[in-house]
Amino acid sequence: MYDPAQLRSIHLSRFGDEPAIFAAPGRVNIIGEHTDYAEGFVMPAAIDFATLAAISPRADGKVVLYSENYAEQREFEASSLPAERSGHWTDYPLGVLAVLAGEGHTIPSFSLSLWGDVPLGSGLSSSAAIEVATALAVTALIDVGYPRPVLARLCQRSENEFVGSSCGIMDQFISANAAENNALLLDCRDLTFRLAPIPASVALVIANTMVQHAITGGEYTSRRAQVEEAAAVIARHRPEVRFLRDATLDDLERYGSEMSPLALKRARHVITENTRTVAAAEALIHHDLKELGRLMAEAHVSYSQDFEASCEEADAMVELAQDLPGLIGARLTGGGFGGCTVNLVEQQHAREFAAALGQRYAARTGIIPQIHICHASGGANRVQESIQAVT
Template sequence: MYDSAQLRSMHQARFGVDPAIFVAPGRVNIIGEHTDYAEGFVMPAAIDFATLAAISPRTDGKVVIYSQNFDEQSEFDAAALPAERRDHWSDYPLGVMAILAGEGHKIPALSLTLWGDVPVASGLSSSAAIEVSTAIAVLSLIGAEYPMPVLARLCQRSENEFVGSSCGIMDQFISANAAEDHALLLDCRDLSFKLAPIPENVALVIANTMVKHAVTGGEYTSRRAQVEEAAAVIARHRPEVHFLRDANLDDLAKYGSEMSSLALKRARHVITENTRTVAAAEALINHDLKELGRLMAEAHVSYSKDFEASCEEADAMVELAQDLPGLIGARLTGGGFGGCTVNLVERQHAREFSAALGQRYAERTGITPQIHICHASGGAHPVQESIQAVR
């Protein structure tokens, strides 16, 4: 859990000024993997892990960014901010500033302190939390404002165009637009969304396999290329198909022989995952938790076998949860290739479930996992807004 008072004191000690503080949450995706960049459907929820951004103005023409997590400070000329990534943690806040500058905003001299407890490279969107918290902090400092869906798109662009990750819109959108105690069914084509209440008796148990992944790596990029290959093949016969959102299983039966075997498998996952995600939202809205659990189980098999984005440890974590008390549904969440599983668990059994799952996983793999009992949090917002003049 974040501590804004501690961050305020840290910023004051380093920069000698009381900052404004903003928070943006990480997220867990309940269902809908690798569908966002196919203009499909996703159903994430924000979680009570977050990034805090403390910001204050400067008078020396510098942009100074301090990361408490890395215990490292970077300084730049505000009038000549880097235009390209440096493969450094500062790429994420700098990318946001670069996109805002491209939108016509002058980035002033500023001090920015970042602190977060979203586990890095675990599929819980630590990068999106940094981007969104930075964006709302900088916009507040310069007196500008965007609707949250637009802000989410700008943050996605920063990760695509500056950081170099081909992520879709989901992570930034849920961080900016989440509602407490709700999942959010997002249509990634037009950014319309529907809230689905999570019952009070349901806990989100997030189990970190401790196997790391990075979405800028080759596996994620190759999966996206295969999805796009499948869409291009179908589009030769059906020009109205620009993304797999517009395709169906009949298309794969007719035209699958014209695409690589891997593209066919990836497309089958994306097409069926879109259907599952819409059905899962309806199940949640209708309090049909048994159906929701069935859809989550089906989604994990598809993600593991057709999309091949799981790993031995993640498959083990899902398998070991199946007969534990209180389980509603379990699957690997996030970009894949490690990271976390999401487990919907009856709240009365959440602690017992977590302890048993951790013990089983450690015995199976020799790895001690991190397991967290979470609830769905609200989206990005200011914590304390007063910005005092610098010394």
């Protein structure tokens, strides 16, 4: 649960000024991993977890950032903000400010309070939620309006160029553009999308393995490099192929011997995952939940074996869900190497499913997981004063 009224009270007490409050959700990716930076397809949904940003103007030339989660405040001169990351949580809002400044906007003096309940390092995109909430708050303060796809791209740039993470566009896009009760099939090439309704009879059960990942780490970066290596090999023979979005399994048959074995495996995952993701959206649109579940299962095997971005705990979480009542499909979600699994479950069985999966996982691994029953939420927005709490 996140509580705008509580953040308003915190901000008012700390800074003495009435804030405007914005919320940006985290996300769960139902299918389509490591396809976004290959200009492919992804199918995420926003979830109930979010980051809140409370902002108010100042008159002393300072930008003051406060995190309720870290119980820490940092001050900067608005006219000379840091030009590079420091490895601190402030990198995420400062990165947004750096990109906005690069777009020609003068960064004013303000106080910004952040608070969120998106679990850090869980694969539910806490960083994108911070970026989008910050961007909405600051652009509102300076009275600048960006179309939501453009805002998402600016936030992606802040993470790529300032924070130093080579993430694709998916996380920021779904946080900014989500529609309640829908997944979103996003074409990462041109940012067009289709909504795929999630039936009211289906719950999103998110199971946190409690194994944290960091997408600024070496594993994520090496996987992306291997994907790009494979695309470059194919492009030598087919110059029109700039990204694996345009490649086929036939290309791997023809030119795979010119790639490193790891690049070949990564490419096979990305190419087949693109096909699965489009098929999964069609299955959801046509209410073919059996086919959706089959595609999710296939996607997890590919993610674990070809992309090698799973881990023992995540594989166990997926395995242990398979024979539980109500399961439609289960797979590891997010950047990989830990984090959460997403389980589509018949709503009537969701609580029983969550309890049983938690017990099984704890017995298998000795780790007590966090398991949440969620629904697909709407995208980032300004929080109305009348809203007291959102669950």
